Amino acid sequence: MALGKRRSERQGEFWVAATDLSSGPQHLFYEKLNAILAEADFDDFVEELCEPFYAGGGRPSIPPGVFFRMMYVGYFEGIDSQRGIAWRCADSLSIRRFLGYRQHEATPDHSSLSRIRTRLPLEVFHDVHVCVLQLLIANKLVDGTTVGVDATLLEANAAMKSIVRKDNGEDWEEYIKRLAAEDGIEIKTKAELIRYDKQRSKEGKKKVSNDEWESPSDPDARIAKMKDGRTHLAYKAEHVVDLDTEAILDAEIYHANEGDTATLIPSLEQAQKYLDRASGWTRDIKKVVADKGYHAVETLARCATLGWGCGGMKTYIPEPERKYEWSWLDRPDAQQQAVTNNHRRMQRAYGKRLQRRRSEVVERSFAHVCETGGGRRSWLRGIDEVRKRHLMTATAHNLGLVLRKLLGTGKVRQFGSLCAGVFVQSCGVIRRFACLGSCARQLRAIFRKHHINQAQAA
Incomplete structure (x- = not known):
């Protein structure tokens, strides 16, 4: 066989059949x-x-x-x-x-x-999400009665160094120079500006507010503190997940400075609309499980009067630590009843079990969508565009649930690991059969030798 040599330039083919x-x-x-x-x-x-x-x-x-x-x-x-x-x-x-x-x-x-x-438009992406939910319902992967809610922050496609003031359009350097001039300090070089800014930070004067600052490239992004301690322009992603099947019923994007207590009711209402459209009949959300960041008197009372199911919705939200006891003198009786009922549910073993399930399932949805699914960093600008992309990523996660039911895995990398594991197990089984065959051959040789010795002795 002759040695083949690779040439950098070759004459192109005039015509190649598509079948070739x-x-x-x-x-x-x-x-x-x-x-x-x-x-x-x-x-x-x-x-x-x-x-x-x-x-x-x-x-x-x-x-x-x-x-x-x-x-x-x-x-x-x-x-x-x-x-x-x-x-x-x-x-x-x-x-x-x-x-x-x-x-x-x-x-x-x-x-x-x-x-x-x-x-x-955004409504088209909503309809596609509903279509995939119908596919999950057909495969019995949506229950919808017990849901878990949690939120995380997504990095926006904007840098903190590009923010400007809303009142006069000053960028950060112009703002620092103006503050230094008011203090009687003249800034001539970049190093002096950084040194003065660090000194303000040590004195606790370096603060940035969303009411005063915005990003010119992405005005919808908000300044927020990430979980690792960095200050970044970000969005807030909130998931409503079916705790029985791990299906994402709703994946909504909010401004990063919106509180959890303010976004819980809109997310639940949107998830209920998706369920009603996908199932064709009423699938009531009866129980909602969230962490202590969602605990608020008005929120609990609103959940109890949503009208889904018998007696509204039952909440399983732990109470945060408070310095003072509740005061019900100027509050309606319905709010006191909602807080008391939620407190009693969280004292039972069932409520604690639901909290453990929420920690496992909802956090896993963020791990799949944001970490391994490429959704932690947004490369789009505008809250509607970020909503479109994040909702399609959550829809792909739901399709992965169907594939996991049929193939045993919901992602390509896991599928490769699964095939490799099956191959290794098959090799082990073949090796065991080979060992058994070798042992059988050795036993036959021993018996044959034993019979020959007996025949020679006779």
Whole structure:
């Protein structure tokens, strides 16, 4: 056999038959996902849904089913940016098969994804989420009676050094120089400005408020303190999760400075609307479980009077530590009753068990969507655009639940580990059978030798 040599420049082929091109290996995970979407008539549904937002004539655009599939690829592959999603779809032959593109066809670019996302309103993404919830209900993966609620912060696509004052448009350096001039200090160099700013920080005078500052590139982002202690422009993501099946009923984005007690009721109402539309009949949310950050008198009383189910909604929210006892002199009796009932429920073993379940399930949804699903850092600007992307990531998580029921895993990387584990177990079984076969051969040789010795002795 002769040695093959690689040449950097080769004469191109004048004509190549499409049948001679490799279609790429078949990926069982994506093939199964395509089969699930085809069974639910997903492509026909989204095409009919998006048709009013396109012109009647002209060059055909990218199919909406391809756009939503690429959004799902971002979750399953753990890619946070649209550029990364477009590159991954163009590079992988198995993902090309998943999207329905041949090797000689160009996959959509990241700019096309941005154009389609901005063209479609937020209501379209809500309808797609409801469609996937219907698929989960058909597979008996939604109960909807007991939900857990929690929130986390997402980094916005804006930097703190670019913030400006709302009243006069000053940036941070101009603001510091003005403060130094008021104190009688002249700032000449960048080092002096940093030194003066650090001194203000040590004295406790360095404070930034959302009422006074904003980001010119993303006005919807809010200044917030992240869990690791950094101050960053961020958004707040709140999940309403079915505690029985781990399905995300609602994934809403709020401003980072909105309190948990103010966003609990809107999230529950939106989750109830999704359930009503997906099930076709009333699926009442009867129990809500949250952490102590959601505990407020008005919130508990509002949950008890929402009218879902018999007697409203039961809350299982622990009380935060307080310096003073409750005072009910100027409060209605309904609020006192709601707080007392919630306190009694949390003293029982069932309430404590629900809290442990909430800590496990809801935090796991953030781990899947934000950490390994590429949703912790947002590369989009505007709260509506962030809502679209985050809701599609949560929808992909729900599709992963269906795949986990059918394949035993809900992500591509887990599917590879599962296949590797099955291969290792198969090798172990084969090795055991081989050892048994070797032992059987040795026993036969021993018995044969024993019979020969007996025959010679006779």
